[in-house]
Amino acid sequence: MDVTLAIDAMGGDHGASVTIPAAVKYLKQYPRDTIILVGNPDAIHTQLQAIGVKTAQFGDRLRVHAATQVVGMDEQPQSALRGKKDSSMRVAINLVKDGTASACISAGNTGALMATARYVLKTIPGIDRPAIASYLPTKNGQVCMLDLGANTDCSAEHLLQFAMMGATLVTALEHKPNPTVGLLNIGSEDIKGNEIVKQAALLLRESDLNFYGNVEGNDIFNGVTDLVVCDGFVGNVALKTAEGVAKMMGGFLKEGFTQNLYTKFAALVSMPVLRAFKHRLDHRRYNGASLLGLRGIVVKSHGSADVFAFGCAIEKAAEEARENMWQHISEHIEKWHNQRQNTPQGVS
Amino acid sequence: MDVTLAIDAMGGDHGASVTIPAAVKYLKQYPRDTIILVGNPDAIHTQLQAIGVKTAQFGDRLRVHAATQVVGMDEQPQSALRGKKDSSMRVAINLVKDGTASACISAGNTGALMATARYVLKTIPGIDRPAIASYLPTKNGQVCMLDLGANTDCSAEHLLQFAMMGATLVTALEHKPNPTVGLLNIGSEDIKGNEIVKQAALLLRESDLNFYGNVEGNDIFNGVTDLVVCDGFVGNVALKTAEGVAKMMGGFLKEGFTQNLYTKFAALVSMPVLRAFKHRLDHRRYNGASLLGLRGIVVKSHGSADVFAFGCAIEKAAEEARENMWQHISEHIEKWHNQRQNTPQGVS
Structure with a gap:
């Protein structure tokens, strides 16, 4: 299955200098998948240029989606949630929410990522x-x-x-x-x-x-x-x-x-x-921790990840997307709830 | 300061075959300290003989104190506490309680050791x-x-x-x-x-x-x-x-x-x-974990300790005895409680 992945291009200790080379490497390795780089378009294009890549080279498989803000690595989750509605992190999650992407990856701060993903995507019923x-x-x-x-x-x-x-x-x-x-x-x-x-x-x-x-x-x-x-x-x-x-x-x-x-x-x-x-x-x-229990796939990369490590996180997100991870969790939970209700001795 | 140590000679995975050679090695290294081996006298003497040691060799510095029972490595603490009043573990702790020894060492099971030590020695006031x-x-x-x-x-x-x-x-x-x-x-x-x-x-x-x-x-x-x-x-x-x-x-x-x-x-x-x-x-x-907060010094050796490791646990117990560990803890806690009572904003 071809997947489209939204990458928070600005997140992590190294931002675009890690996320973009990793994304490009991924596109070369998986010639049917699509990546949307989310962040400051200038910074993204500068980085693409720096590594000698033209977006046209991948056709529609490499897209840039503008986001004007960046969540700081030490920023409080609530501050990111309230004050950074146009952050690269939030916009990447929005793309999963509206179905444009089937997973997103961020090396941004864990608390903010979890809070934002939970707010935007909501949890699976029963979780x-x-x-x-x-x-x-x-x-x-x-x-x-x-x-x-x-x-x-x-x-x-x-x-x-x-x-x-x-x-x-x-x-x-x-x-x-x-x-x-x-x-x-x-x-x-x-x-x-x-x-x-x-x-x-x-x-x-x-x-x-x-x-x-x-x-x-x-x-x-x-x-x-x-x-x-x-x-x-x-x-x-x-x-x-x-x-x-x-x-x-x-x-x-x-x-x-x-x-x-x-x-x-x-x-x-x-x-x-x-x-x-x-x-x-x-x-x-x-590298690549899965945020499970959300109505969408979100993978968190270590903040200090290098190109190789961030690439591993992208691959994990793609694999989860291909496997329809969150829908499977949802089915599993639903099945278990039904089973429980039908068992008179069931733990309530 | 010379110290007298009570050793649960029967405890641990290897019992006397580890505890006794370690005790003898300790006596050779620390020529002013005394060790009381607690356990089955026959088993203890057999082991001493096996390693070519006569108790007379150390004069009064090596004593054997009889105990008829042994706490099993998987025995429940409550069962040891109620049913094994003459265990090598319990008798070794008793020797600390009555002041005959200033510390005891056991490689027996942690739960039983803690429960027995707590029951026999009681906790320090304020702990x-x-x-x-x-x-x-x-x-x-x-x-x-x-x-x-x-x-x-x-x-x-x-x-x-x-x-x-x-x-x-x-x-x-x-x-x-x-x-x-x-x-x-x-x-x-x-x-x-x-x-x-x-x-x-x-x-x-x-x-x-x-x-x-x-x-x-x-x-x-x-x-x-x-x-x-x-x-x-x-x-x-x-x-x-x-x-x-x-x-x-x-x-x-x-x-x-x-x-x-x-x-x-x-x-x-x-x-x-x-x-x-x-x-x-x-x-x-x-090796040698300290059971802190008791009105006496008890050191727990790993159950699978070898002679060298058990020796380290004996040394730790001796050091704690020399330093009057539990009395120091008691003073520290008492001082802190007084300080707290005299501070109007103190956390209660």
Whole structure:
């Protein structure tokens, strides 16, 4: 299926200098898809010129859509929502809302993106709160995890909804019909954890999901389940802890191998191993977090993404669009609600 | 100061075969301290014989104290508390209670140890809940973190108490008079996080602690603060996530270096670097979690600790005993309560 993607060209730490080369690269790689670059037309054209691209080169597949404002990386969500109605971020989301684009991508600030997307697109019926999902590398592949920071206080019912949305995402992106779902907890036994997590386990057990049970922090990277569900506070801490450890270990290794002439020689000899190691953990490949639970597809790129990483986020958005992600979530939730209503013992 | 340590000789995955060699090694290294091995006397003497040690060799510095029961690694805390009144774990704690020993060390199950220690020793006045604190490696040293799993639901006041206990521990063990305290959150700004964390930040700001502000998951390993405070759910997830990532990365490296003849050669050449890397991250050096907030010193070793790791836990307990840890916490809390009562605007 051909897709049209709206890109917030001005968002992120590097703005157009990253988003536009990534968009052009994408258009070359996917010759049937269309990209709408949203932002300041002058800035966009200057950047296109700088990398030697003429919009005519892609015909109607590369369009520029003007937006006069830019949401700051530290701007409060409410300020962006009220004061930046013509921001590149908001206009890109508007294009999804009116059906011109089937997904949008932004490296802009997460809070503003979530608030704006929620305001413009609205949530799917049956979903109380959208959540942020992303992939992480594991020992033997990858794992999808949510919520990564959109919701700091969650009920058991919210965690169930996250699990349903996440499972639908995994099914769509990885073509796994019945992904395993783990509930992030501090022990594998049912009696472990706080009241909300215990209650969530009961709901998950009664649901139509392939619920594995509790998983612990280390299980995330052991690839025990396809999906890991948690509230946004815990998810965000776990994600950033993982990043911190990975960076620290990478730093130790680099320090060790650059200590003196001998260790530099050892590094040279070990180059193929060290390169493969770096590639396996390259977080850029996992760039692109899905804002799930909205009536439209929105993918958030890391603010500091480079061209390669931003390209990965574009690809993820395109894949979600091709798979009609949000409609699938909507169907899944509706089916579950009907099932619940028809089950006399159903949890209400 | 000479200290007497009570060791739960039967606890942990490996029981006497780890605890006793570690105890003997400790006695050789610290010729003025005393160790009381608590457990089945037959098992203890058999193990001492196996490693060629006669108790007489250490005079009165090595004693055996009989206990007929052992708490199972998966036993429920309540079952251990009610049904195992003569367990090696409980008797070791009793020796701290009656003043025979000034600290005890156990590799037994955390839940039972915490429940028993709390029941026997009681909490320090002004402390609602004991917490588990431990050290983790950072880019440039180490960081102390609590709570690591004792309390899944915490109030802001609990987090403040954890911070006070943790700061006292850091001061005692590292001789840092005014350690910096970070509050684990999902953003550095004050408006981030859930209500409890926001409230805790206010309390910490008003306290006599050196409060740095919010820290995020990655900051733990950047060594931004000397202490990181969080509830036991988040702390346990962060700790296990860190362990999971470290193990995964170590596994990737090992896989890479053992792939073929060439990479094995590279590993050989890189051996000094890889050894130093491994040493820097050796979690055994950080073994020994402090159960803080009790009227006595209790250190929990990892259940799977080896002799070296268990030795580190013994050393930590001895250090806490030498520094009169729990009395310091008690004084700190009392001082703070008096200060609060005398401040008309004090938070109540």
